[in-house]
Amino acid sequence: MVAQSVTAEDITPGVPATGNAVPQHPPSLTALVGLLADDMVQVNETIMARMTSDVPLIPQLAGHLIASGGKRMRPLMTLAGARIVSANATVSSVEAIKLATAVEFIHSATLLHDDVIDESNMRRGQNTANALWGNDASVLVGDFLFARAFELMVESGNIDVLGTLSSASARITEAEIKQMTIAGNPDTRLEDYLDVIEGKTAILFAAAAASGAKIAGGNEQVTQAMHMYGLNLGLAFQIMDDALDYTADSAQMGKNAGDDFLDQKITLPVILAYQKANDEERGFWHRTMGDGNFAAEDFAKAQSIMAHHKAIEASLEAATSYANKAKAALTIFDAPNQAELAHALREAAAFAAFRRT
Template sequence: MDLVAEDLSACNTLIVERMHSHVALIPQLAAHIVAAGGKRLRPLLTLAASRLCGYEGVRHVSLAACVEFIHTATLLHDDVVDESELRRGQASANALFGNKPSVLVGDFLFARAFQLMIEDKSLETLRILAAASATLAEGEVLQLITQNDLSTTEAQYLEVIEGKTAALFAAATRLGAVVADRPQAEAEALDAYGHNLGIAFQLVDDALDYSAEQASLGKTVGDDFREGKMTLPVLLAFHDGDTAEQAFWRRTLEEGEQGEADLGEAQRLLERHNGIGRTIDRAETYGEAAIRALDIFPANEAKLALIDVVRFCIDRAR
């Protein structure tokens, strides 16, 4: 964040400007979720990747804002779909304003993102971000299909997180090479970096859902459990479990019959089968792949920062 502080400040200013609307509820609701926002990781990736590629213009700032609008729009929609009452430890937008306004303001932010894409006047950046937006939506729908279904395979789970998380990470970093007009090999390398980082990031998130305190996770522990989401820690514990354990997972996740003690039992079974630890190990494998993807670039501050991002994402679980 220190490395791209000036660019990030410009990006945040643009985000606030483009959230404006004469319809008062739109900026009010949008400001709520943006103000509650995390570390701006996705736009940070665009800004740092642009610096890594030696870009000295200003296009990366508006494209970083575009990436954040896409991400924020999906958060609004996801919280409605998941019926979430908290977002990063605070009341979610749908809990405060209702489902209908949340969906519609999410649509507004998507529209703002596409306006920024058009203003960039590049068919390539439009192609990258439009494709990522479509893939992101496909990932969310696939997650909905696999919900409450313990026959979900690890391959299907990976397809979900590649769509709902990794696609936008990959687009965000690839943009750095595109705006700098760098060779295709560098664009592909940044795409691979973002893709693997995105998978590692989501694996850690899915592990934390069963292990972290709300203060560090930014949401209540066990959300995925209550919503019947098929994540890697659960799939590992289910497949390694005995008949009684598998019956527990079927009752709580497939049939949705959950009591007050069931989350604690789920955590105990995950610990017994090392579901969380094995998920973090998998995240580290993808993190190492992300770092290797940067080998094509010479060592500099931006490269070191992007490597540190990988370590930061994984170290959240430690």
Template sequence: MLACNRAIIARMESPVPLIPQLGAHLVAAGGKRLRPLLTLASARLCGYQPGPDHQRHVGLAACVEFIHTATLLHDDVVDESTLRRGLASANAVFGNKASVLVGDFLFARSFQLMTADGSLKVMAILSDASATIAEGEVLQMVVQNDLTTPVERYLEVIHGKTAALFAAACRVGAVVAERPEAEEEALERFGTNLGMAFQLVDDALDYAADQQVLGKTVGDDMREGKITLPVLAAYEAGSPEDRIFWERVIGEGEQTEDDLPHALNLIAKTGAINTTIARAQVYADAAVEALSIFPDSELRRLLIETVQFTVNRAR
């Protein structure tokens, strides 16, 4: 991870001063670096042996983080977010134009890293994931404010915007280790299910977490009219009066200062958080099961602990 962080910082460099300035802001904000960790751990789990002249897993881990960070920069502009990882978001500090353009720069950097790796298979996996992320974000915009959205459609959204990159981050680890297709597919299933659990928990935390723990403003999803499982579950289980409330604040986007506390009360009353976490646990169990193809090892246990950490954030 230290080598990966060094690669990230080095690739943030540019003769255009605003780019490293905004990059330094992102690096200072920290973050879990979960996606690059998955690439590094997956490669080593598959027996990849790095050397002085071949650190493919490090370059690809940095590539994965650049894809993720680029999407965050664009998301914060679209969502008009002011907090990211507990600090002022880049768009709040540098403005929307700079955030969009530096996001474009990071996407371009990610493709430079893919090209430098030299594997068409790796490029196919990561470029497909990049396209899927964009589709997921557009789909999320399409279903925004629509309380008739089926749960299956919501799951399609979070698969696109989150799970696809988790899956790609894990699969390329097996590719650089030149492992059989079965191990690639197992790690892809692991990443997909972990990503689904991760996003479900994130969506639960938006209605259940302390703001300092969450790293963004509690209730952002409600203010933006996002359709998430906690809202769908509360709407489905609510009284006719409750539904009228949700239709006003989410469906019509008409909100007052008193609406968030009331929404949190309805979420708690209907058990919507428990419903969401239970669904996340199903995906978490599937992620652990996907690793059963690999023999017991410290790295396998690390990945299992990562799954447990993901779900336990909401407990």
């Protein structure tokens, strides 16, 4: 199944997205987590079982990351895809549990590698694995988790699912490499940014949701619907994450505020602010994000420039637009026994574009 690529036309800065008003009751993952709680118990048990190794450092380091929290949204996508197809089931199949575990391992492996590349020392409010055990150990344990993920995929016994998740893993790596090539270039095209976040984040959401539907026997229409739901939710999630780096504080995010700025990462708020910048402001972006020449007050100045050009507001509108597209992908799930889960998935999409952490 080929992903539908996003383009710059999907983002119209300054035009309010439908449904962008602050809801009376902020959306959350509570409903989705509650419906899939029994499945997630099995996923967590499988995670613990498959992290075991005769080399003590492997479960120690991997367990540090996996046990540190996180929303587990990606395995939830797999479980939801399986459950919405077999809507009468109360617990997903063994194969779906294994796939959800594989998805979490793929995600965890990429986080370990990312923290090494970014030289990060904080994630989810704790010291990163590379800060505690070093880069070599983090990379190798990440490789171990990738290997475990592929074992679980093979055990699922579905070659199409194996192809979907394998392709997603390759796309993630390609996107991370492309992100490195555009780092420090504030004049990066919007299309290149969107290609990066589709590959590094959204494609795993999409593959997770589609694989769950496929392993449960879903047809092409159902599988494609879950793919598009996951893709757009993932785009909303990553755009919000990029915006939060310039708006939330370290305690809220569980990482250092402004890390993307200091790492010279080109994200949507930067691109939008640069597009509207005057010559002096463009000089600022080239000195900081381009040359890596930072002064003490530069992060505050970056926030000020973004505020002046409403770059954060436009980013939030873009995230909401993608969340609405995710909701729209669920319209085929209109059977009475699918309604509760479909509603929870819509709220999860709204959460992705509304979250503050």
